[in-house]
Amino acid sequence: MGVTILTQFPVENKTGPQIIELLSKRISALGAVPQGQFLVDCETYSSVPALGHQRTVHVLHNSEQPATVFALLETGTKTIPLATDGLFDLLMMKMSSFYQSKKQTKAESKGPRFEIGDFCVKLGSVTVSSNFKGVLVEVEYKPCVVPAMCWDLIMEFMQGFLGSLGPTTPPSFLQNRMQDIYSPIDTIQQYLEHFTLFRKSPGPALIMRPQ
Amino acid sequence: MERDIEQLNSALNSVKILRSNVRCVFESVSNGLRADHGEESKESKYILELQELLTIVNNNLRDVENSVGNLTPPPGAFSLGNTTYLSQETTQERQQLYGQLVNSYKWTDKIREYSALAGNMLAANSFNKTYKTYSTTKRRKTQTSNHNVPPEIIENLITSIDRLFTDVTITAKRPFVPNPLIQVALGRVLRAVIAFKGLMIEWVVVKALSEDNDLWTESRYKVFRKVTENCHAAMCHFHSPMMPELAVRSFMHWFHSYITLFSAPCKRCSKHLQSNLPPTWRDLRSLEPYHEECK
Ligand SMILES: [Zn+2]
Numbered sequence: 204m205g206v207t208i209l210t211q212f213p214v215e216n217k218t219g220p221q222i223i224e225l226l227s228k229r230i231s232a233l234g235a236v237p238q239g240q241f242l243v244d245c246e247t248y249s250s251v252p253a254l255g256h257q258r259t260v261h262v263l264h265n266s267e268q269p270a271t272v273f274a275l276l277e278t279g280t281k282t283i284p285l286a287t288d289g290l291f292d293l294l295m296m297k298m299s300s301f302y303q304s305k306k307q308t309k310a311e312s313k314g315p316r317f318e319i320g321d322f323c324v325k326l327g328s329v330t331v332s333s334n335f336k337g338v339l340v341e342v343e344y345k346p347c348v349v350p351a352m353c354w355d356l357i358m359e360f361m362q363g364f365l366g367s368l369g370p371t372t373p374p375s376f377l378q379n380r381m382q383d384i385y386s387p388i389d390t391i392q393q394y395l396e397h398f399t400l401f402r403k404s405p406g407p408a409l410i411m412r413p414q
Numbered sequence: 415m416e417r418d419i420e421q422l423n424s425a426l427n428s429v430k431i432l433r434s435n436v437r438c439v440f441e442s443v444s445n446g447l448r449a450d451h452g453e454e455s456k457e458s459k460y461i462l463e464l465q466e467l468l469t470i471v472n473n474n475l476r477d478v479e480n481s482v483g484n485l486t487p488p489p490g491a492f493s494l495g496n497t498t499y500l501s502q503e504t505t506q507e508r509q510q511l512y513g514q515l516v517n518s519y520k521w522t523d524k525i526r527e528y529s530a531l532a533g534n535m536l537a538a539n540s541f542n543k544t545y546k547t548y549s550t551t552k553r554r555k556t557q558t559s560n561h562n563v564p565p566e567i568i569e570n571l572i573t574s575i576d577r578l579f580t581d582v583t584i585t586a587k588r589p590f591v592p593n594p595l596i597q598v599a600l601g602r603v604l605r606a607v608i609a610f611k612g613l614m615i616e617w618v619v620v621k622a623l624s625e626d627n628d629l630w631t632e633s634r635y636k637v638f639r640k641v642t643e644n645c646h647a648a649m650c651h652f653h654s655p656m657m658p659e660l661a662v663r664s665f666m667h668w669f670h671s672y673i674t675l676f677s678a679p680c681k682r683c684s685k686h687l688q689s690n691l692p693p694t695w696r697d698l699r700s701l702e703p704y705h706e707e708c709k
Contacts, residue, residue: 204624234690320690321635346622346635346676349602353676356686363687384602 205321205345206385208357208377209393210370212338219328222338223314226326229364235319242266243327243391244311245398248295248302260302262295263391273391284388307332310398312339321345322360329401336401340365341390351381418486425481432474439467533655563612565590571613571659572596575666581673582666597627598666601673604638606645613658615665618645640694640706641672651698671701682708 214222231237248260259277272291276283295302312327325341342361347353354373361369373381376392442464451459500512569590576584583599593616598606607629609617620642621633632639648668654661679686680693681702693703 321637322690344676346637347603348623351677352603355679356676356692359686360690 204385204387205343205347206350206353206357207341207343207390207393208354208361208370209339209341209374209390209397210361210365211397212340212365212368214337219335219338223326223328226338226340226364227315227317230317230319230324230326233319233364235317235324238316238318238323240266240313241316241325241327242311242313243394244309245395247305247308249305250302251300254301260295261395262292263394265387265391265394267390268387271387273388275392275395282392284392286388308402310336310401312394312398324364329397331398331402336404339394339397343390348385349382350377350385354381421481421484425478425485428474428477428481432471432478435467435471435474439464439471442467562592565592565594568592568594568610568613571662575663578663578666579670582670595629598669599623600670603673603675604641606669613662614653615649615662618642618649620645637675637691637694640691641675644695645669648696648698668696668698668701671696671703674703678703680705680708 212222212226217225227237243263243265245261245263248262250258250260256279258279261275261277263273263275265271265273270288272287272289274285274287274291276285308331310329310331312329314325314327317324317326321344323341323343323345325343327339327341329336329339340361342357344353344357344360347356350373358370363369372378374393374396376396377389380389447456447460497512497515500508500515503509503511572584572586572589572594576582581601584596585599586594586596588594593609593611595607595609598608600606602623604620605623605625605627606618606620607627608615609629617629619629619632620638621627622635622638625633632642648665652661652665652668675694676692678693680688681697681704683705685705686692688705688707691705693705693708695704695706695709696702697704697709
């Protein structure tokens with residue numbers, strides 16, 4: 204598991220599949236090899252009023268870590284991350300009388316996955332309750348575990364196929380964690396950040412860079 | 415010593431010639447008169463032949479006596495140490511041991527000879543790249559053997575390297591052995607597994623911190639496989655049979671420059687990536703980062 208950077212690619216007036224195809228072509232031209240598909244999904248639950256102060260739980264899955272369920276609990280003052288095994292999904296079902304899923308908010312990002320050198324590139328088209336919202340590009344540099352060490356390198360790589368639309372500053376979530384050892388839940392936090400923005404946006408996003 | 419053996423050889427040789435010619439005499443005597451002596455005055459012909467043969471034998475005998483006279487008698491009995499008892503061994507299966515011992519002695523002798531030759535050749539055709547100057551005036555610490563040194567010396571060397579760099583962590587699974595295997599973690603960047611043969615670095619493999627410590631499998635990441643390759647080149651470059659400790663220190667100094675493997679751009683093209691790899695080469699003297707294509 205290496206440092207992963209997630210960035211949004213502006214859709215402008217193209218459709219999701221068109222963008223994915225465009226980026227697939229570009230990355231393949233650089234020598235990337237397709238390696239299947241990926242999926243990251245997110246479901247959000249809110250505590251019932253009877254529990255008092257409202258808390259939110261986001262439950263996410265990442266096909267890269269198929270045996271793990273990630274849960275992020277928002278208490279209002281802080282976010283508590285949790286990486287658990289598959290049974291957590293069943294636990295949430297059991298707790299349906301305390302935590303209820305917000306309908307129409309199921310978000311997911313899915314699409315082709317590529318490998319190129321020690322990089323892994325994922326081109327995800329994002330839907331929120333089946334409505335297309337935008338495109339997320341994920342780049343993982345597998346050998347390195349400290350974001351501060353390889354940020355410039357990943358930035359250069361992303362600009363190589365995203366051009367000037369590649370990121371120029373680290374994702375806001377990582378900004379004060381640049382010296383920490385990177386772990387899979389950090390990727391999940393970045394996805395949640397983007398999903399939250401997409402849920403708030405009315406249609407396919409025109410501009411919306413979290414920075 | 416050399417002269418003695420030469421003389422012994424020539425003495426043995428004259429004995430051999432003598433024996434062979436004595437054989438000729440006996441052959442002639444046992445055959446008696448032969449058809450090739452003809453009919454006329456065959457007796458006198460035969461006697462003449464026999465006389466000639468005997469004269470040769472006489473001459474040979476004189477040669478033997480001369481060469482024996484030239485030999486210097488050994489000062490006393492040879493001391494064979496404990497091997498003497500081997501020749502008195504009565505058990506059937508152990509009687510072979512003496513022969514085997516002599517054979518292995520010959521082998522070691524040959525190995526010494528060949529390695530001395532190889533050493534000379536390698537010294538004459540150095541595989542180092544240029545800039546290493548051997549100054550003969552500088553006093554050298556003579557080390558008769560680099561691969562067979564007390565474990566304490568290796569341990570001291572490793573400890574001193576460990577102290578030299580704050581961001582290098584060295585762990586050894588079995589310290590104080592003649593050929594230790596150490597793991598060198600370079601900050602949070604990478605880890606190298608280094609196998610020593612005495613004071614010489616024999617093998618290096620570079621891996622991610624999350625990978626296993628196996629010496630024989632390479633990293634699953636291209637970047638670390640490339641760094642491993644370059645470490646092998648540097649290991650040969652810094653190798654110095656005369657100053658093995660310095661060789662290890664220089665190698666470690668060079669290796670330490672990989673602390674910026676992911677963060678430093680290439681000195682020549684100022685980029686981070688070339689063929690999707692960061693600069694995996696470090697200049698042997700300036701320690702500056704270069705891409706494989708840019709060095
Ligand atoms: Zn370069």
